[in-house]
Amino acid sequence: PVPEFFSQFSSSFTYTPENSSSAEFYRLCDELGWEKNEPQRTQAHKEFKNALTRQFNTNYGTEKNSLESWQALCKHLGANPVPKTLNRCRQMVMTTHVNLVDLVDVFESDKVATVFDTVEELSRYTMATGKYFPREDIDAGDLLKHLLRPILNPSM
Template sequence: MLMWDEDTKNIQRSLFKDTLVQAFNTIYGTDENDLASWQNLCSILHIAPMPEGLTACREAVAETNVNLVDLVDLPNSNNPVTTFPTEVALSEYTLGSGKIFPRENAYAGGLLKYLLRHIMNPRTPRAKPRVRTRRRGRR
């Protein structure tokens, strides 16, 4: 059985994380001004109707919660991509499966940044703020 010391484990873990990020960039692109890349990503994420412009694509992708390891593995697995209704649900799946994508990486491209989430400390959905109106005659 091969036994690695702690330094070797850390180096291998770092190389694996770099490889995951670079694989995402190769498969889905890095140019955040390339509409074709955005629409390809929207198609894979089953975003319908298909957004027509860059801004609409970016917003749609930014609102989608998907496990990035599954997304990188998609060309190999052919499993359908699962999206999650909240960051909390995505976090539960990710931590339970151990499929944790590196959040901070020097190779993170433009498209990838729109899909990164807070897996360790997910944000809970907030209720929409109530609009307060001021009644006339009262101070």
């Protein structure tokens, strides 16, 4: 879904999948000259966020009770060995502070997502990079909804 989103702009933009998808979105905006509150940019941002949600679902699944989905998350968090039970996988993931956009971005590579020591560090990183995941996307599966955190106010 993320590559398909960028492909609609292929006549004027070359998507580089090795880069962060969020960085690529902001580069697209710069190359097309879209200002922050311009309607075209706002609509494209909405479509990009939906593509991120659908990409997460494609990569990791939608079921919060799927061992395979949780193991994929653990793998991209650097677990070695990957836990063999659903409870151990959940425990590892839920006690880890990671940006969900980064999890989408590392899926097709042998990289692991950056893990932060605290939710406050994750919040600062997310705000600095603009790597926000949509909280209210109609396409979000149960797994993604289970992982979303209040990143702007991490003490909630």
